[in-house]
Amino acid sequence: MIRILVVDDEEPIRRLLKKELTRKGFSVEAASDGEGALGLIKESIFDVILLDIVMPGINGIGLMKKLHYDPSSPVIIVLTGKATVETAVEAMKHGAYDYLTKPYKLDELVIVINRAYEYGKLSMKTQLLQQELLRVESTSEFISNSPQMKSIMGLIRKIAPTDSAVLIQGESGTGKELVANTIWHNSGRNRTPLIALNCATLSENLIESEIFGHEKGSFTSAYQTKHGIVEVADKGTLFLDEIGEMPLGLQAKLLRFLDSGEFRRLGSNRTLNVDVRVLAATNKNLLERVKAGAFREDLYYRLNVINITIPPLRERREDISGLTSYFMDKYSRKLSKSVAGVSPDAIEALGRYDWPGNVRELENVIERAVILCDAGSISVEDLSIPALSFSPDVTGRQPSLEDMERDYILKVLNGARGNQSKASQILGIDRKTLYHKLKKYGIN
Ligand SMILES: Nc1ncnc2c1ncn2[C@@H]1O[C@H](COP(=O)(O)OP(=O)(O)OP(=O)(O)O)[C@@H](O)[C@H]1O
Ligand SMILES: [Mg+2]
Structure with a gap:
C-alpha cells in the first residue's frame, strides 16, 4: 500500500x-x-x-x-x-x-x-x-599491503572529504594519478567529474587559457570566448598534473586563484568566482625547484597543505604480490584468458627486481606475461625483466656477460636518475659508447 x-x-x-x-x-x-x-x-x-x-x-x-x-x-x-x-x-x-x-x-x-x-x-x-559503485571502485582498485601505502590510504580517507589542496609526489609510475582519483572518489565532490590538466604538454599561453579561459581576440588564435576548466570544474575538483612544469608567470595567477577562488579570463577585466578544489601532482622534487627559483615558494606552501609522497615500489616490496594478483586478474579478464597463478620462481624474480618504472612497469610486465603464458600459470620465462634479477640458482640458468652488462647499465642509469652523462662517467665509458650500448640493449 x-x-x-x-x-x-x-x-x-x-x-x-x-x-x-x-x-x-x-x-x-x-x-x-x-x-x-x-x-x-x-x-x-x-x-x-x-x-x-x-x-x-x-x-x-x-x-x-x-x-x-x-x-x-x-x-x-x-x-x-x-x-x-x-x-x-x-x-x-x-x-x-x-x-x-x-x-x-x-x-x-x-x-x-x-x-x-x-x-x-x-x-x-x-x-x-x-553509492555502491563509488565505494567499490574506490576501494578495490587501490592496492595497499605495505605499511607505507596503508598509511597513505588512511590519510586519503581523512582528507578526501575536506576542501584542502593536496600535493602528490612520487617517482614516475608510482600511482599519483590513482591517488588523485581515489581522493576525488571519496570526496563529496564526486558527482561532478574530476577534471585533469597536464601542465607539461602546453605552452604558457595555452595552459593559461585552458585553466582560466580567454576572451575573443585576447591572442591571435582566440577566435571565440572560451570557458576555462576552472569554470567547468565549478563545485568540483581540478587535477593539475606535472605541476612542477607550470610556467612561473602562471604560478602567480594560480596562487591568487587558490587563495580567493577568483580569476580572470585571458584578455578580460571581469573577475569571476568559482568553488574548485585543487589536487596537484609532480614527479619532480618541488622543494629543489623552489631553491633553483623555478617554482614559487608561496605556491609550494599553498599546495603543500596536505602532502602525499608515494614511495617507489622497490621501497615497499610488500605491495608487489598484491599488485601482481590484481593486474593478473585485470588482464586475464580483459584478454579472456584463464591464468591460474604465478610460479614460485616467477614470484621470487618479481620480488627481487628493482622496478625503476614502478607500478606502471609491473603492470606492463604482468600484462605481457598474461599474453605470453600458455601453461596456465605465469613462469619466469614469461616475465620480461632484466636478466640479473633472475638468480641463477632459482632458474638454473647462468646470466651471460651481456645480460650482466645490460643489467649493470640499467642500475647505474637508474641511480643517475636517467642522466646519461653522469651514468657514462660512473661506467667509465664515453657518452657515445653508452649511447650505442643503450641502443643495442633496447633501453630507452
Ligand atoms: N596502489 C595501486 N593499486 C593498483 N594500481 C596501481 C597502484 N598504483 C599504481 N597503479 C596503477 O599503475 C599505473 C600507473 O599509475 P599512475 O598513472 O597513477 O602513476 P603516476 O605516478 O601518475 O605516473 P607518472 O608520473 O608517469 O604520471 C596505473 O595504471 C595505476 O592504475
Ligand atoms: Mg601521472
Whole structure:
C-alpha cells in the first residue's frame, strides 16, 4: 500500500484528501504544517508527500529544503492554489517531482501519485547503486599491503572529504594519478567529474587559457570566448598534473586563484568566482625547484597543505604480490584468458627486481606475461625483466656477460636518475659508447 502524507494548513482540504485517497486504497496521514510533517516523517515511513506551499511556520519550500539530498526521503508532489504557480516552479527546482493546482481532479491526482511512487523506488535504487559503485571502485582498485601505502590510504580517507589542496609526489609510475582519483572518489565532490590538466604538454599561453579561459581576440588564435576548466570544474575538483612544469608567470595567477577562488579570463577585466578544489601532482622534487627559483615558494606552501609522497615500489616490496594478483586478474579478464597463478620462481624474480618504472612497469610486465603464458600459470620465462634479477640458482640458468652488462647499465642509469652523462662517467665509458650500448640493449 502506498503511504501518503498530506501537509496542508486548511482543515477541510486535509479531511477531503484523506477521505478520497483512503477510498482509492492509499494509506493517508495528515499534518497541518512543516513542523508537524517533520514529526510524522521521523516516526513513520511515507512514500509520497502531498505538499501545500503557503503555510505558517516551516512552509512547503522550507520543508523540502530540510528533506533534500536524502535518497530515502519521500517523493514530493506540490498541491498549490492558482496564485502560487511561481512558487510551485521554485518547488520543482528544490526537487519536487510534480505539482498540481487546487482544486485538483481526483483521477489525475491518483495517476500522479502512482507515477511518483514508481519514480521514488527507481531513484532510490539508482542512488544506492551509485553509492555502491563509488565505494567499490574506490576501494578495490587501490592496492595497499605495505605499511607505507596503508598509511597513505588512511590519510586519503581523512582528507578526501575536506576542501584542502593536496600535493602528490612520487617517482614516475608510482600511482599519483590513482591517488588523485581515489581522493576525488571519496570526496563529496564526486558527482561532478574530476577534471585533469597536464601542465607539461602546453605552452604558457595555452595552459593559461585552458585553466582560466580567454576572451575573443585576447591572442591571435582566440577566435571565440572560451570557458576555462576552472569554470567547468565549478563545485568540483581540478587535477593539475606535472605541476612542477607550470610556467612561473602562471604560478602567480594560480596562487591568487587558490587563495580567493577568483580569476580572470585571458584578455578580460571581469573577475569571476568559482568553488574548485585543487589536487596537484609532480614527479619532480618541488622543494629543489623552489631553491633553483623555478617554482614559487608561496605556491609550494599553498599546495603543500596536505602532502602525499608515494614511495617507489622497490621501497615497499610488500605491495608487489598484491599488485601482481590484481593486474593478473585485470588482464586475464580483459584478454579472456584463464591464468591460474604465478610460479614460485616467477614470484621470487618479481620480488627481487628493482622496478625503476614502478607500478606502471609491473603492470606492463604482468600484462605481457598474461599474453605470453600458455601453461596456465605465469613462469619466469614469461616475465620480461632484466636478466640479473633472475638468480641463477632459482632458474638454473647462468646470466651471460651481456645480460650482466645490460643489467649493470640499467642500475647505474637508474641511480643517475636517467642522466646519461653522469651514468657514462660512473661506467667509465664515453657518452657515445653508452649511447650505442643503450641502443643495442633496447633501453630507452
Ligand atoms: N596502489 C595501486 N593499486 C593498483 N594500481 C596501481 C597502484 N598504483 C599504481 N597503479 C596503477 O599503475 C599505473 C600507473 O599509475 P599512475 O598513472 O597513477 O602513476 P603516476 O605516478 O601518475 O605516473 P607518472 O608520473 O608517469 O604520471 C596505473 O595504471 C595505476 O592504475
Ligand atoms: Mg601521472
